[in-house]
Amino acid sequence: MARKITYREALREGLDEELAHDDNVVIIGEEVAQYNGAYKVTEGLWDKWGDKRVVDAPISEAGFIGMGIGASMLGIRPVMELMFYSFAYVAFDQMMNNAATCRYMSGGLINVPIVVRGPANGGTSVGATHSHTPENIFANMPGLKVVSPSTAYDAKGLIKSAIRDNDPVYFMESTVLYGQEWEVPANDELENGELIIPIGKADVKKEGTDISLIAHGRAVITSLEAAEILAAEHGINAEVVDLRSIRPLDEETIIDSVKKTHRAIYIEENKPFCGVGAQIASTIQERIFDYLDAPVLRITSVDAPAFYSPPIEVEQLPQAKDIVAKALSIC
Amino acid sequence: MATKSKTNGSAPFADAPINKSLSADDKIALLREMIRVRRFEQVALTQYQDGKMGGFLHLYIGQESVATGTISILGDDDHVITAYRDHAHALAVGMNMNECMAELFGKATGCSKGKGGSMHYFAPDKNYWGGHGIVGGQTPLGAGLAYALKYQGKKGACLCYMGDGAINQGAFHESLNLAELWDLPVIYIIENNGYSMGTSQERSSAHPEEGLAARAKGYGMAWAQIDGVSLYEVRAGTQEALERAYNESKPTMLEIMTYRHKGHSIADANAEKYRSKEEIKKYMDEHDPITFWKNVLIAEGHITEADAKEITKEATKEANAAVKFADESPYPNVSEITDDVYWEVDNNTEAGRTGRHFFG
Numbered sequence: 001m002a003r004k005i006t007y008r009e010a011l012r013e014g015l016d017e018e019l020a021h022d023d024n025v026v027i028i029g030e031e032v033a034q035y036n037g038a039y040k041v042t043e044g045l046w047d048k049w050g051d052k053r054v055v056d057a058p059i060s061e062a063g064f065i066g067m068g069i070g071a072s073m074l075g076i077r078p079v080m081e082l083m084f085y086s087f088a089y090v091a092f093d094q095m096m097n098n099a100a101t102c103r104y105m106s107g108g109l110i111n112v113p114i115v116v117r118g119p120a121n122g123g124t125s126v127g128a129t130h131s132h133t134p135e136n137i138f139a140n141m142p143g144l145k146v147v148s149p150s151t152a153y154d155a156k157g158l159i160k161s162a163i164r165d166n167d168p169v170y171f172m173e174s175t176v177l178y179g180q181e182w183e184v185p186a187n188d189e190l191e192n193g194e195l196i197i198p199i200g201k202a203d204v205k206k207e208g209t210d211i212s213l214i215a216h217g218r219a220v221i222t223s224l225e226a227a228e229i230l231a232a233e234h235g236i237n238a239e240v241v242d243l244r245s246i247r248p249l250d251e252e253t254i255i256d257s258v259k260k261t262h263r264a265i266y267i268e269e270n271k272p273f274c275g276v277g278a279q280i281a282s283t284i285q286e287r288i289f290d291y292l293d294a295p296v297l298r299i300t301s302v303d304a305p306a307f308y309s310p311p312i313e314v315e316q317l318p319q320a321k322d323i324v325a326k327a328l329s330i331c
Numbered sequence: 332m333a334t335k336s337k338t339n340g341s342a343p344f345a346d347a348p349i350n351k352s353l354s355a356d357d358k359i360a361l362l363r364e365m366i367r368v369r370r371f372e373q374v375a376l377t378q379y380q381d382g383k384m385g386g387f388l389h390l391y392i393g394q395e396s397v398a399t400g401t402i403s404i405l406g407d408d409d410h411v412i413t414a415y416r417d418h419a420h421a422l423a424v425g426m427n428m429n430e431c432m433a434e435l436f437g438k439a440t441g442c443s444k445g446k447g448g449s450m451h452y453f454a455p456d457k458n459y460w461g462g463h464g465i466v467g468g469q470t471p472l473g474a475g476l477a478y479a480l481k482y483q484g485k486k487g488a489c490l491c492y493m494g495d496g497a498i499n500q501g502a503f504h505e506s507l508n509l510a511e512l513w514d515l516p517v518i519y520i521i522e523n524n525g526y527s528m529g530t531s532q533e534r535s536s537a538h539p540e541e542g543l544a545a546r547a548k549g550y551g552m553a554w555a556q557i558d559g560v561s562l563y564e565v566r567a568g569t570q571e572a573l574e575r576a577y578n579e580s581k582p583t584m585l586e587i588m589t590y591r592h593k594g595h596s597i598a599d600a601n602a603e604k605y606r607s608k609e610e611i612k613k614y615m616d617e618h619d620p621i622t623f624w625k626n627v628l629i630a631e632g633h634i635t636e637a638d639a640k641e642i643t644k645e646a647t648k649e650a651n652a653a654v655k656f657a658d659e660s661p662y663p664n665v666s667e668i669t670d671d672v673y674w675e676v677d678n679n680t681e682a683g684r685t686g687r688h689f690f691g
């Protein structure tokens with residue numbers, strides 16, 4: 001029986017292993033060192049690695065992330081923590097303009113191996129300013145990579161790949177998932193001694209035949225719940241596809257799944273307008289229109305800034321019951 | 332920098348004109364105001380622990396003199412904007428405990444209809460522009476409120492509050508330049524409680540020897556550092572800045588030294604790790620602004636200990652009534668999620684009816 005660890009511990013293991021793997025890896029962010037991280041992802045790392053490798057930053061997101069981008073040009077591999085991904089908007093110019101275009105505008109002379117990670121989710125009643133889900137916004141920009149793991153296993157394998165990647169990787173986590181446990185093998189149980197998941201590979205989290213529920217981040221977990229209900233109560237065998245990486249995108253896994261099931265719903269906690277699901281829906285109809293038995297549908301959060309009131313915010317975000325209802329409408 | 336002068340054994344700054352004009356009743360009202368803020372928050376804390384609200388709750392306990400003192404001298408054309416530690420400013424501008432408690436509970440009767448929560452209180456009818464969750468995000472808005480006042484020829488100022496950690500945001504520095512360059516009547520008030528979450532001021536800010544507000548020198552802006560424990564001093568220092576805003580349309584940066592007794596928010600499990608228990612106790616025992624003011628009023632012969640207890644009792648009653656109100660209020664309807672997004676849509680104007688505004 002493989003050991004179980006939390007999503008938070010998985011990230012921490014990945015960070016710890018990469019600090020060991022490469023002297024140029026440095027973790028910078030607000031409260032990441034002495035406080036052990038606002039969400040305790042970096043707990044113990046400052047104790048172990050010291051001031052040079054794990055650094056507390058003042059509240060200056062544009063400054064320290066921009067600094068990380070500059071440092072990465074000279075070979076540092078900064079892993080920047082945003083306490084909330086919502087705060088990326090303070091650093092938007094650096095993350096969108098500088099990180100994404102230096103390579104292009106230099107005709108390929110420069111590369112920017114930075115990771116910016118942190119939680120990008122709603123559902124915790126922290127209000128509109130703290131509940132942004134910008135994965136579609138950043139994925140819109142060529143030059144950037146966007147990753148959003150849904151399990152501890154994926155979180156560990158992907159954070160390690162992100163840090164080794166030679167391009168900017170924006171790594172979006174979920175505070176709701178931090179405390180959840182999944183099986184993650186210890187390194188000595190693995191053939192090559194470590195867990196690495198390539199960026200750009202989707203994962204079929206549950207095989208099925210009747211409909212493809214495609215999602216990223218926590219919406220994958222909600223989709224798995226819905227798939228159980230569909231099987232138990234409606235005799236529908238849903239397949240659940242987890243993108244894991246939004247850009248680069250594993251189109252083949254999506255296409256293979258929908259070719260088999262002929263029906264697809266994209267589920268995300270993002271807003272609908274030009275959401276990730278819009279890109280996926282477009283891809284599916286363009287490539288395999290003839291395989292479809294129904295239009296590709298999307299489920300997103302209700303189209304408004306995040307509502308504070310706890311019971312209302314629950315209704316604003318996709319729930320298993322919404323997925324079940326939408327699936328039944330096309331199955 | 333402000334200097335302390337004692338005259339005739341009275342409390343420092345008691346003789347400043349803005350304080351001399353206070354009647355005994357005015358002074359007692361200021362004590363009541365601070366105690367109301369504290370009791371509101373202490374009761375809110377117990378409700379949080381009972382699971383009545385979600386998200387964050389940032390308490391102002393220990394800092395009451397700052398909001399109460401600065402806001403107590405404002406006039407009709409003065410405006411207020413702050414960060415997420417916003418309950419005290421809300422009560423000080425005259426919002427009532429019911430709407431504030433109901434907002435924490437996420438109820439439809441809350442000041443923001445349950446949409447904003449603890450960090451996002453607003454009352455434009457009371458010149459209160461929030462309640463902002465993004466550290467430093469309110470600082471350009473403060474300049475903007477001042478800009479509008481000046482543009483419209485009003486003799487008013489904007490009090491824009493922030494924490495000692497917020498002064499390191501780029502937007503704040505851009506705002507300082509604009510404020511001084513364009514002569515905007517904004518007063519930036521740094522509530523220096525020594526910490527931004529678990530990071531001490533020493534670990535987060537490079538600044539001149541004289542303190543954080545002395546950074547204003549780089550912009551040629553007037554500044555002062557104020558000991559926040561005393562309402563007299565807070566009021567006197569703010570008055571100087573207000574006059575500069577009214578008479579010269581010039582900004583000021585004030586740094587008011589204060590301390591938060593509780594953790595950064597209720598979720599701050601480390602509140603007694605990055606600060607020693609002794610340090611917290613020292614501030615609670617020796618620098619509590621409510622105890623300080625109560626003692627001033629007793630020394631001046633305006634109240635007795637028993638009067639102060641009675642004020643606390645009344646404030647507790649008011650806060651408990653607010654809990655009852657919040658408890659009994661309904662939650663918003665799910666259909667309200669897409670209300671209050673666009674003015675034009677809410678008001679069903681031609682513009683609001685043209686094109687699709689909502690998706691999904």
Ligand SMILES: Cc1ncc(C[n+]2csc(CCOP(=O)(O)OP(=O)(O)O)c2C)c(N)n1
Pocket residue numbers: 030059061083087090416464465466467493494495496497498522524526527528595
């Ligand atoms: C842009 C941004 N970065 C980080 C945070 C998280 N955060 C909220 S409050 C805070 C500390 C702020 O400290 P300070 O400005 O001193 O205000 P205080 O909490 O002491 O009142 C941090 C880091 C945030 N809300 N917004």
Ligand SMILES: [Mg+2]
Pocket residue numbers: 494495496522523524525526527528
């Ligand atoms: Mg502070």
